[in-house]
Amino acid sequence: MAANPDDILQNVNILAPLNDQTRKVLSKEATVFLALLHRSFNARRKALLERRKVRQAELDKGNLLDFLPETKHIRESDSWKGAPPAPGMIDRRVEITGPTDRKMVVNALNSNVWTYMADFEDSSAPTWDNMINGQLNLYDAIRKQVDFKQGEKEYKLRTDRVLPTLIARARGWHLEEKHFTVDGEPISGSLFDFGLYFLNNAEELVKRGTGPYFYLPKMESHLEARLWNDAFNLAQDYIGMRRGTIRGTVLIETIPAAFEMDEIIYELRDHSSGLNCGRWDYIFSVIKRFRNNPDFVLPDRSAVTMTSHFMNAYVQLLIKTCHRRGVHAMGGMAAQIPIKNDKEANDKAMANVYADKLREVKAGHDGTWVAHPALASIASEVFNKHMPTPNQMFIRREEVNITAKDLLNTKATEGTITEEGIRKNLNIGLGYMEGWLRGVGCVPINYLMEDAATAEVSRSQLWQWCKHGVKTSEGKTVDKAYAQKLLQEQADELESKAPKGNKYQLAAKYFATQVTGEDYAEFLTSLLYDEITAVGKPSPASKL
Structure with a gap:
């Protein structure tokens, strides 16, 4: 039965x-x-x-x-x-x-x-x-x-x-x-x-x-x-x-x-x-x-x-x-x-x-x-x-x-770490997170459709570079102060070009916790979820 x-x-x-x-x-x-x-x-x-x-x-x-x-x-x-x-x-x-x-x-x-x-x-x-x-x-x-x-x-x-x-x-x-x-x-x-x-x-x-x-x-x-x-x-x-x-x-x-x-x-x-x-x-x-x-x-x-x-x-x-x-x-x-x-x-x-x-x-x-x-x-x-x-x-x-x-041979990947690369990562991360906080899950940035995956690469690279204190090709050591300085510069620049009501500063507030080699959320989406979740009064499903 x-x-x-x-x-x-x-x-x-x-x-x-x-x-x-x-x-x-x-x-x-x-x-x-x-x-x-x-x-x-x-x-x-x-x-x-x-x-x-x-x-x-x-x-x-x-x-x-x-x-x-x-x-x-x-x-x-x-x-x-x-x-x-x-x-x-x-x-x-x-x-x-x-x-x-x-x-x-x-x-x-x-x-x-x-x-x-x-x-x-x-x-x-x-x-x-x-x-x-x-x-x-x-x-x-x-x-x-x-x-x-x-x-x-x-x-x-x-x-x-x-x-x-x-x-x-x-x-x-x-x-x-x-x-x-x-x-x-x-x-x-x-x-x-x-x-x-x-x-x-x-x-x-x-x-x-x-x-x-x-x-x-x-x-x-x-x-x-x-x-x-x-x-x-x-x-x-x-x-x-x-x-x-x-x-x-x-x-x-x-x-x-x-x-x-x-x-x-x-x-x-x-x-x-x-x-x-x-x-x-x-x-x-x-x-x-x-x-x-x-x-x-x-x-x-x-x-x-x-x-x-x-x-x-x-x-x-x-x-x-x-x-x-x-x-x-x-x-x-x-x-x-x-x-x-x-x-x-x-x-x-x-x-x-x-x-x-x-x-x-x-x-x-x-x-x-x-x-x-x-x-x-x-x-x-x-x-x-x-x-x-x-x-x-x-x-x-x-x-x-x-x-x-x-599968683990990342050392063979040729390339350098540059300030331009840092700023690109910041732009992509901020751009995606700002859109996400407005309820938009994919954002066109520099003629690429960026989603959570590319934002996660950007965030994780910044965290990794800070954690290990890498040097850029320009000779600058990537540390917490440097990362936060560039982050605020990019957030201010993006905010200045965006329509009123944008959420770049809120995105920067969350992003700042993720790029210094210290705290690391398993997923950006989990980190931001409560910001776009309007949980209301419980309604019993039995009344549907």
Whole structure:
């Protein structure tokens, strides 16, 4: 006999405004499902986050990462594979990514791409309105009811072709949704995003020829992938859906996860759609995890490219691992924005995009990411020319032999640390944080679409340089006073050029705690979350 929904909803509260539109996705049925997910998995989630702290303590002692001896049998076995590509996911040569506001949803689905990753994570600031409206927009888009008018301009989905396959990216395991509590605890942002999207749309997506597909960010171990897999199985069993209908593509964007690629695919194998090179978050993770080790000090961000030894090793290992297991190996982000008023500069920027995508397709990637619809044609041109097949899983890369030393070899990265590099990092960090504090999760800065990942690289580099007292190429020692002086200069300059009501000084206040080699927050987004969270009076979910 099924449990009584009213019993399940005891001690479940919503601490945000509710209206008819909100109830469209946050129905009583959906709320019951969210409560079940929380009670089933939150204790494990919290234990896994504690495990990250234990591992960090070991790294702080000078220990290094290595492939796990206890899972050697999984890595060495040829007897298992990931799932075959799901409907709408066989060919993923160009994926566009971006937040879930209504305009972006329409523009992304109208782009000449194969899939659209609708992002509740790094490119979305998690205000209640952003998260709920994002769910509403995707709900409507799946049912082709998302057309709208803004001023004199109409936004309508194209009807002349099949639309790109939709993939939703939930928040990482570390983030919470404080507007929804169960038994006095906030629900995981991951489970909130996944649960609402799945329950509202899974059956409709299957009916329309695809399925409930997800990108899974920020994982640091195969045990975190196991947690996702268990959540997937519970969800499918709950609505009577065949196990394996859900698919998850894991972003390998942390250095610990790079040592567990086989194991991550193995844990998700019936639900796996492969792995993705999340390049900026990966650089951030390398700095973060080894921030106290002077052997891992990196030069200016501009010098840390995909051809750096440790980055190239990560790419080669990812492609080899994915193709050995029969799943997609997705490439990284092209974050450039077209420069409309400078043809020479724009041509140079687009040539860089072309070269980056050429490197990816020749390495064996099955697809790539773009942040702007104008880049889709460049990425498509490269992949269509060099990948005439739907994917390249047949490229096995058996000649590749990546060791732990290769993944950790940051010393081979050539470059210097400059005051210009420091100021660029400050500008990017301040620019992103200021936008985030206004509820905007991706910010155009110097014709690049910057999100949480690039802000984290900027913040972590500044912290690392201060911590280890590095010298710039100009001969200046980077210390707390120097960092804070440059920070205030950049904040004042940015504030002077911005409209009234900007939040640059508030951003600088938070940033100042993160760039001196002292305090270090695990994530900027966690540090800033309370500033954009308007938790209201609890409203019992049983009254929905």
